[in-house]
Amino acid sequence: MTGIVQLQNVTKTIKGKTIIDSLSFEVKKGEVFGFLGPNGAGKTTTIRMMVGLIGMTSGDIKIGGHSIQSNFEQAVRQVGAIVENPEMYKFLTGYENLIHFARLSNQVNKEKIDEVVKLVNLSDRIHDKVKNYSLGMRQRLGVAQALLHEPEVLILDEPTNGLDPAGIREMRDHLKKLTREKGLAVIVSSHLLSEMEMMCDRIAILQKGKLVDVQTIQDFKTGVDQEIEFDVVPIEKALAIFQTMSILARRGETGITCSIKKVEIPSVVKRLTSENVEIFGIKEVTKSLEERFLEITEEREVSLHV
């Protein structure tokens, strides 16, 4: 099955500067797709192109097979989005905002509005003016307006920005529910990996406008050598032994940390005991996604500069 969203060699140049450089990837129905990259990587720019707010210099974006460039109305009909902050009409109530956006898409009736209001848990405040809403409520109203016309694709640009942990968790459960129950494709951008980890099925890593990698979260987590920490005495002697075995090791918090594969552990232990080094503990240090992310982007940085 081809993806509901397809980016094909999308390039955006502004004033001679290439901001997005031949970006290609697909997003399938029923998955939460993370769009990850440090600030200024070009996430928002890519999202703006996906919803037709800005044009592209070359390439094409298709949504449900319709090009956003040549068949804007058909393509955008299938998309609900928040681009950057969910800015609403502050002088209107939440409900009036929803009516406003409902009128811009055909076939949205009152029942549908009530349904999405309930879905995002805004029922008791929906008739308040938006200027009195908290950031979390605005985010939820933003999601509500994006879901009004029952889109196939939901695009959220940094939806957890400014939310507290409870809000983030709520958002996450929401998105999972939407993909499971309605088969939506959800694209979420973020510069924080820890959020993506819990939320996404697959992630694309963007850096300086270039796609670094697209992976499932599982592959992403396990794609490297394990960090193993040896709690040993004496440390100096052990370090020397690691050196002779040509294993890169360094002093860790409580002992020595090194990057080796799991299968190599027994041979290292044998060698250490035979040299009379006392082993008090061996533990696996799971790398956080954050570190993994930095690792990938740094590798990339190096290879870019060579």
Place this chain on the structure above:
Amino acid sequence: MFNLLQNEWMKIFKRPGTFVMMGILLVTIVLMGGIIKYENQDVKANPDWQQEIQTIVAEQKQSLAQMENAAQGQRKYLEKSIAINEYRLDHNLAPNGEYAIWSFVQDASSLIQLAGLFTIIVAAGIVASEFNWGTIKLLLIRPTSRAKILLAKYTTVISFSLLMLTLLFVFSSLVGWIAFGMPDKATPYLNYFDGKVTEESMIFHLIKFYGLNSISMIMLSTMAFMISAVFRNSSLAIGLSIFLMFTGAQFTNLIAMKFEWAKYILFANTDLMQYFEGMPLVEGMTLSFSVLMLVAYFVLFHSLAFFVFKKRDVAA
């Protein structure tokens, strides 16, 4: 399209600023009525008005004879005044006969400028505000073309101007009727054009006056709307439009004294009244010339607005 218009009206009428503008208009009308009523208290119709006018006409004729070299405008003004006064004498029409409802509506019609000002403010904000608020991003990602959205916004501006004019006309009629009552007998409006004086019914004159004056208002609002859509900056749109509203005509007059090309300036053509009363700004200008120029400017403003609004990247 109807949905889009509903949206625009909602956005205008859910903001307190709109009611402040309408309030200011209404309060100004009432104040104006009050002041005129107060000042008119001891002005009685002069029974000897014929004599008085005869003296004035004689004086004016004399100064007309003396100022052969004076500017055209002054001569024309005197000629007009003399013609109208003589007509009054011939037909026994007292000048400030009775101050009643239509006289007040006529006086209050100077507030069309105020209505124009408010329309310009709305026109200047209607596109630029969406950019300021950041809501443009949510507005343009719907299955509705940008052209349609812009058209809905412009239509709203025009209907807002009609609303303001209607409000002004109806409310000043009301205030005029309450404060000054209906006239005992209808006094006609004396129209001078091309050396001849004709009588017009007051209502007909007022409607014509409103209609012709709103042209300038519509052109300026269209310009403000264009600036708003092209530069996304409501302050610029308001500032420039209002500046031109108050100075455009004078500048054009100055230029017109020296250069004939002044007739191609927008403000030389917005006042179509010049073809019905008084005289054209530049010799040889005709009503059809002005209408053509107005249409040209109108098309230019809209082409600019639509072209830029459709093409531009929205990175607000």
